[in-house]
Amino acid sequence: MELNLMWTGNGDGSKGSNSPDGNKANDFASQKSHRVNFDWREFRANLFAQEKAGKAESDAHNQTGTPQESKPLGLKWAHPIPVPETGCVLVATEKLDGVRTFERTVVLLLRSGTRHPQEGPFGVVINRPLNKKVRHMKPTNMELATTFADFSLHFGGPLEASMFLLKTGEKTKLEEFEEVIPGLCFGARNSLDEAAALVKKGVLKPQDFRFFVGYAGWQLDQLREEIESDYWYVAACSSNLICGGSSGSSSESLWEEILQLMGGHYSELSRKPKRDV
Missing domain, CATH: 1.20.5 (Single alpha-helices involved in coiled-coils or other helix-helix interfaces)
Structure with missing residues (x-):
């Protein structure tokens, strides 16, 4: 069984697509936020x-x-929510056992998306470390080849784009990047220069970053149908789980921990062996 994951942009992450490399990844930077802390x-x-x-x-x-x-x-909490929202997690159900790309994954939704076909929801898998460094990918981008060369890589999903998560701390607001939840932002290839400058100035530290190869994206109705068909559980969870969840852990430990914290029948699923497909 294979999910019909769809990306409506061009393979190069061109503008106007639902790729995080498009203009909208920086739209947030121009909007002055007056949120209460x-x-x-x-x-x-x-x-x-x-x-x-x-x-x-x-x-x-x-x-x-x-x-x-x-x-x-x-510090660690998780509970089910009825519909996806920016900053929620999609937790793979047993129906995805055997689907190698997504079995027992946790996807952090970076944007909940709109009905526009090129602005669908997208996110990154946060519990699949690749045990590789950025330099192993022989990057052509100067900052990736130098400033970020020794940063660890993670599998983010099957669609083409380089992305990173950036832990800023709840009191720090960085207008250069789009906030997902308080204390956590994301960036794409077009914001690497800004990220590198902040590292060189000492504003950010290497441990604040997590780099991803690929991402996961849907059209809005497509994700809704997958949730209604019980391929994903939708949950809100603490930033402690999201930010510290998987940099060196096994791919299933965060999946299990979130389900256990959700309790009830979710907790029961965390103890089940994988289904034979």
Whole structure:
């Protein structure tokens, strides 16, 4: 079985496509943001955890007659959400077992997309380290060949484009890059010069970056249909999981951890062996 992943741009990541190399990857930089320094995702996760704890407390109280104390949210959390949003993760279900490109993957959605055929949702697989450095790819870009030569590479998806994630810290706003969630931005080939300049100035450190070979992209209805067909679970999870999740870990550990944190039948899936296809 093979998923019909679609990319409506040209192979060179030309402008006007849903490729992250297009103009829209830099549109965000020209928009002055006046956001409050507040992670609404964490606020929502707290509400979700309180609701979940309330149900568990009610059940426990009914069984034992003793109320149970609710646990604090903690640094690592994940919970299901009904529809994709920028900064969410797509967690491969058992239906993708045997599909080598996507089995047991976690895809960070960098943009949730629009209905325009060239502006669909796209993201990167964040739990597939390649055990290679940038220099092993013999890059022609000067900054990749020098400043970023010894940075680790990760498989980002089957579609052609070089991308990177950049951990900025929740209090740092870098207008040169597009924010995915508080403290995490992304960039493409056309923003390498800006990234290199910040490294040379000491504003950013090598460990703040994660470079990806390829990315995953869909048309909006296509992704919706794959979710409705149970190929993906949609979840929100903490930046601690996304930013620190997989730089040296096995490809399945982050997948398992997110499902376990989601609880219920999701947690049960994390313990199942791969299906024979």
